[in-house]
Amino acid sequence: MKLTSILLCSSIAFLAVAQDPLVVFFIDPTFDEYSGDAILVCTPGGRHYLIDGGMMSTWYPPWDCGAERILPLLDSLEVTYLDGIVGTHPDADHIGGLISVYGSMPVGTAWDSGWPYGGTWIYEDYLQAIWDNGADFVAPRRGDTLDWGPELIVEVLHPVEPLSPSSTNNASIVIRLTYDEVSFMFTGDLETNGGEDVVMAALATGEIDDLTSNVLKVAHHGSVSSSCTQWLALVDPSMAAICVGAGNPYGHPHDEVLDRLNGRNIDVFRTDLLGTFYISSDGQDVYFDTMPSQGGDPQPVSGFAVYPSPATSEANFTWDPEGSEECEITVYNLNGESILQASASGGVYTWDLVTPGGGLVSPGLYAAVFQTEGGAAYTEYFTVSR
Known part of the structure; x- marks a missing residue:
């Protein structure tokens, strides 16, 4: 990873x-x-x-x-x-x-x-x-x-x-x-x-x-x-x-x-x-x-994915699992609000684009933060289109 x-x-x-x-x-x-x-x-x-x-x-x-x-x-x-x-x-x-x-x-x-x-x-x-x-x-x-x-x-x-x-x-x-x-x-x-x-x-x-x-x-x-x-x-x-x-x-x-x-x-x-x-x-x-960035260089993102439009019924996150290490996944909207918290292992997690409240996630830009048990982390930005 x-x-x-x-x-x-x-x-x-x-x-x-x-x-x-x-x-x-x-x-x-x-x-x-x-x-x-x-x-x-x-x-x-x-x-x-x-x-x-x-x-x-x-x-x-x-x-x-x-x-x-x-x-x-x-x-x-x-x-x-x-x-x-x-x-x-x-x-x-x-x-x-x-x-x-x-x-x-x-x-x-x-x-x-x-x-x-x-x-x-x-x-x-x-x-x-x-x-x-x-x-x-x-x-x-x-x-x-x-x-x-x-x-x-x-x-x-x-x-x-x-x-x-x-x-x-x-x-x-x-x-x-x-x-x-x-x-x-x-x-x-x-x-x-x-x-x-x-x-x-x-x-x-x-x-x-x-x-x-x-x-x-x-x-x-x-x-x-x-x-x-x-x-x-x-x-x-x-x-x-x-x-x-x-x-x-x-x-x-x-x-x-x-x-x-x-x-x-x-x-x-x-x-x-x-x-x-x-x-x-x-x-x-x-x-x-x-x-x-403030120094004039671009602030890179680790990846950029766009789900098909109209949106599919689910979205797949993938990462290098580094063995069996569990990963905590948090998805934020641009307000900084957490709209998904999940744990997964094996390098893949499937999200049905439904929020914890039961609503379908709105189109827009989001950030998925991945954090391993060992404390390492990275962020991926993506867009949901519908």
Whole structure:
């Protein structure tokens, strides 16, 4: 067994491993054939922002990403107030899940593309939810900056007037977020024709200063209609995050886009393969599913596992048993609360994902601490998706 010191497991300790980290969660939207975008930004100053909220549908099977994925994650992080929500554009797989979020907690500002051409009943219910919530409604345009705290520069790169009546995707709010030397680019469903080309033209004319970003949220779930070669060259990311449902019927992400990303040696992380994951930064570097330490080096985890989505009925923990030595297993949520305590030997333990109170464990991030009879211990972080 590889032994390390026990890592702190409470949400405060977990997120405080670094000095003032920026943490961005890319939330798994997977359910049946549904897909979507849902992103949570936790700023160095302690603010919280959502960018899109995944799908909501009353069709069969019914699904609400906000209620099933976003709110449990916010609850696990003890977030009871959102400083703002960005609804990048009015497609149901981006704003549908936000209806439940607006109905569940106070929100400071609602940034929306201001699509003027009408829409679906989901878009109408979403606008009503913003009204009922009392959040300030703002339709940002290129050149605007959003106040997400003094540590960050948040630039709006798109859209510009007039919005196209034929493409909600190209009305997407595109944001470049910068924390010291590190930038993230969030792109909604921006397409190459009528979207990326408009932003690149603004760069060429000096209306936009810079597109380079360490982390790119790949547009439109990895569709071939987005992420052209020139766009990737100008953004020049080292990491790419793709929000996409595992069962989506569109074949997202498309092989052509993956080839373009791989051709530039970009590290690609996908919610359909990994479930919910996060990327953190100390303003100097970026780290996948790990936190920067106070010394500037990443704080490694001993392992990372994602249970299939929809979740299986059980989860298997394995370790090197070192003979017949018994192991104590404790699972913590990000609040530092113990939700499972068990003893096992033989190097394997099966958990049915049921808490001691009899409830099914919520989707989210967890830490399993393994401690042997001899006092040695190590920690494994994992995500439960459903």
